[in-house]
Amino acid sequence: MSRRCRCFSCIREQNTREYKVAMEMTQSVYQEGRNFWKKGKAHRVTFIIDAQDYFAAFVEAVLKAERSVYITGWDIDSQLTLIRGEEVPDFPVQLGEFLSYAVHKKPQLHVNILDWDFSVLYTFKREYLPAWKFAWKTGRRVHFHLDNYLPPGASHHQKIVVIDDRIAFAGGIDLTHVRWDTPEHLPDDPRRSDPWEERYPPSHDVQILVDGEPAAFLGELFRQRWRYATRKELPLPEATASDPWPQMCIPDIHDIDVAISRTQGRYREKPEIREVESLWVDAIAAARRHIYIESPFFTSSKVAGAISKRLYEKDGPEIVVVTRKKSHGWLEESTMDAIRVHLVKRVKRVDADGRFGIYYTEHPGRPDDLFEVHSKILIVDDTFLRIGSSNISNRSMGLDSECDLSLETWGHTEAKKACRNLRDRLLAEHLGSTPEKVGEIIEKTGSLIRAVEILGSPDRTMRPLDISPAVKNILSEPYLVDPERPIDPDDFIERFIDKEDHHSGRKRLIIFAALMLTLIALAAAWKWSPLAGYLDIDAMSEWIGSLSSNRLMPLIVVALYVLGGLVVFPVTVMVAITAVLFPPLIALALSVAGAMMSASVVYWIGRIVGRDFVRKVAGKRINQLSRRLARQGLLAMTIIRFIPVAPFSVVNLVAGASHIRFRDYFIGTLIGMTPGFIAITLFTESLISFLFQPNILNVTILIGITLAAVVLLIWLKRRIAGRVEQSAGERA
Structure with missing residues (x-):
């Protein structure tokens, strides 16, 4: 067995080595449970x-x-x-x-x-x-x-x-x-x-x-x-x-x-x-x-x-x-x-x-x-x-x-x-x-x-x-776009939309549900009350059929959407009318096409007349909307379309005046409005079926679609924060 040298220089060298090893051992960055699994x-x-x-x-x-x-x-x-x-x-x-x-x-x-x-x-x-x-x-x-x-x-x-x-x-x-x-x-x-x-x-x-x-x-x-x-x-x-x-x-x-x-x-x-x-x-x-x-x-x-x-x-x-x-x-x-x-x-x-x-x-x-x-x-x-x-x-x-x-x-x-x-x-x-x-x-x-x-x-x-x-x-x-933690949908909406506008959007959802229930009540009154004598279902069916068979009718419908946008006619009413005149899939396609054409025309009008004109015509809330649209682009359009804080045509005009990029505007409008258009089209189709054949099945379908539409809109409102936020682009 060899003996360790005990001279001063060797002892100092050994101590230095041991000190370096000890220092290195204490310098580890690892802390289990904090920075590694x-x-x-x-x-x-x-x-x-x-x-x-x-x-x-x-x-x-x-x-x-x-x-x-x-x-x-x-x-x-x-x-x-x-x-x-x-x-x-x-x-x-x-x-x-x-x-x-x-x-x-x-x-x-x-x-x-x-x-x-x-x-x-x-x-x-x-x-x-x-x-x-x-x-x-x-x-x-x-x-x-x-x-x-x-x-x-x-x-x-x-x-x-x-x-x-x-x-x-x-x-x-x-x-x-x-x-x-x-x-x-x-x-x-x-x-x-x-x-x-x-x-x-x-x-x-x-x-x-x-x-x-x-x-x-x-x-x-x-x-x-x-x-x-x-x-x-x-x-x-x-x-x-x-x-x-x-x-x-x-x-x-x-x-x-x-x-x-x-x-x-x-x-x-x-x-x-x-x-x-x-x-x-x-x-x-x-x-x-x-x-x-x-x-x-x-x-x-x-x-x-x-x-x-x-x-x-x-x-x-x-x-x-x-x-x-x-x-x-x-x-x-x-x-x-x-x-x-x-x-x-x-x-x-x-x-x-x-x-x-x-x-x-x-x-x-x-x-x-x-x-x-x-x-x-x-x-x-x-x-x-x-x-x-x-x-x-x-x-x-x-x-x-x-x-x-x-x-x-x-x-x-x-x-x-x-x-x-x-x-x-x-x-x-x-x-x-x-x-x-x-x-x-x-x-x-x-x-x-x-x-x-x-x-x-x-x-x-x-x-x-x-x-x-x-x-x-x-x-x-x-x-x-780059969150540290999962985004709470309610917090997302509160941060993105002014409190006054947030309540306005919620009221619109309530009004939409109430409108559906009112239409159901009117349909029932027309069928089982004295009002039935004033409604000839066969005549209405023949009239609707003659309109929908006209080859020019799709172009006319799109043109009417544009005209409605120019006179600030409610787009939801136009969607419901379209659903009455055409089969569901065609009605949905025409509604989307008409609304997007109307949105595009009014957008470019807003862009031409300029921001100063919009500021003079619009009030304080619209000016706030203009700043938000200009600042937040695609995300703003998607949220505002889904939770409307102003009439359809007003948003279109303000978006154009705000110089939001047309691509952001168009995509955001399409994403934000399509779920609502689907809900209105399905509801209107079920209401027509109920009017023509008021049996238990159609009554059940009508009520089911109404409830499903309301639940879906509320659910989408809560989910839109996470899903739209994913549009931050490729992350891999």
Whole structure:
């Protein structure tokens, strides 16, 4: 047995080592129950950059699966082409057909898929009827379920694949279209196309692969969600001797603890979970030298506040954020980008030493080409790393379902090196450089920002995000588009509509119900009272038939709607008259067409005569309405149409004068008015049936439709907050 040297220098060296180890052990950011759910030993950890390698690793792992494959995502598309290029394998490469092939090869293999039951507003961006497509393309052992067990306005945003509870993928990549790309991100790569052969911009993303206890914990998380969504239990997969780890994935780290953090909005028996938010804040607070972040969004007030706090410190860390230049679509540009500009300006105000940089990736020769940064990464010094599904947005911190994996590297030399290497690989990809060159510059200058400024290539570089242009925000309250918690519908209505207008809308609903009951009473009086002698049903039927058979009548009806709009005739009365003259479906189509034409004509009149004219003619409440419409656009139109605070034509005139965009106006009017038109048409049709055949069945139908219409309108009023709020645009 060797004796330890007791000389002064050796004792001092040993004490220094022990002190450093003790200090490192006390510097862990983890607090169980606050910023992570479970933590366990992973024997292998691999970082996968971009979807080409991830999809290939997914294919290899599924082909090795023996008992179970769990898949959950924001979007899952059976038409996704997993393997692309010249080397096409001898098995199906579209996701749905591939899963069918995999279960056919393994008689004991089951595949369970949980896809977010998305809002109708995303219908045109997603695979049509996904449940039917998966059922048609796959066998009985592929179980697909649309998961809607979540608060109104929330989405399921976790992106997890678990194989036999032995290995698991997690991160930012969904198994869907517009994700596949290579690390080269070639501007005109013909392989980068969706199932409809349409090209899409370069897309950058990151996934993490783990085995051991963290993989088993993610399997447990999936089974919890499956139980909530289906009310059925999934059994634990039987233990297998085979190893599903894909050979193409060389481990970056061995034998390290990996923590799992979640976000979950409060819903029914599910409590609120904000582990992701706490981990972001705690990790930023623990940084010493550098913080490296990748996220498509930058709208979380908590994360921005944590960053500002560190920048305010004299010797705080340097922070680099890589994001996308702009969001997709007019709605996200007018909401999420506007919030981002506000927060970045707030952060820069406290950045006296120039330690904060926020950048986007660009092809210098093609500055107009969008480069999608979809990854969700946080690397703190070389001591902490987090990869997951959560964006830097309020909803990722407290509303949507999220899952992040993270690890600390204290006392783990291999892990420290892997953290640095991943950061350097990511920066090299964005700058068109090499990881070695990036690492050399950072080592030499001690600065991530200097490395970004020095490096760059003719093919790819990073540009500072330009926050000088004013981005018009269509919402005055950011919480409506990027909420931290589920929105209470009553609170939503109270905030959005003035108290006086809110009561007015409620009164209109009551008046509408009373009108229905009055019409029923009049119909009964005409049938069973002396008034019956004044009503000839046969003559009325013949007259209605002659009108509805006239080929020009649809055009006449639409023209009358326009005329009615010009003279401020109640649109609900016109809808009821239309329902009398035509069969239900035709009546509904004509009502919608006529009302939209009338709304369009009066809108443009308002736009031509201008805001000053409207202010002179209208009173105080209408002027308030004008300001609200101009400020809040699509959302305002949808709510005001559904809960009317002014006559139809007046709203049309004010909307035009307010210079709300016609597209917002048109879509909001269509969404907000259609439910009421359906209710009026159904009621009128049932009333006519009652008049012509006053039997018990028609009486029951009439009363049932009346009650259902009232209940539906009240229910829709309570639900509209969550559903309209989902129009914030694509969030994945």
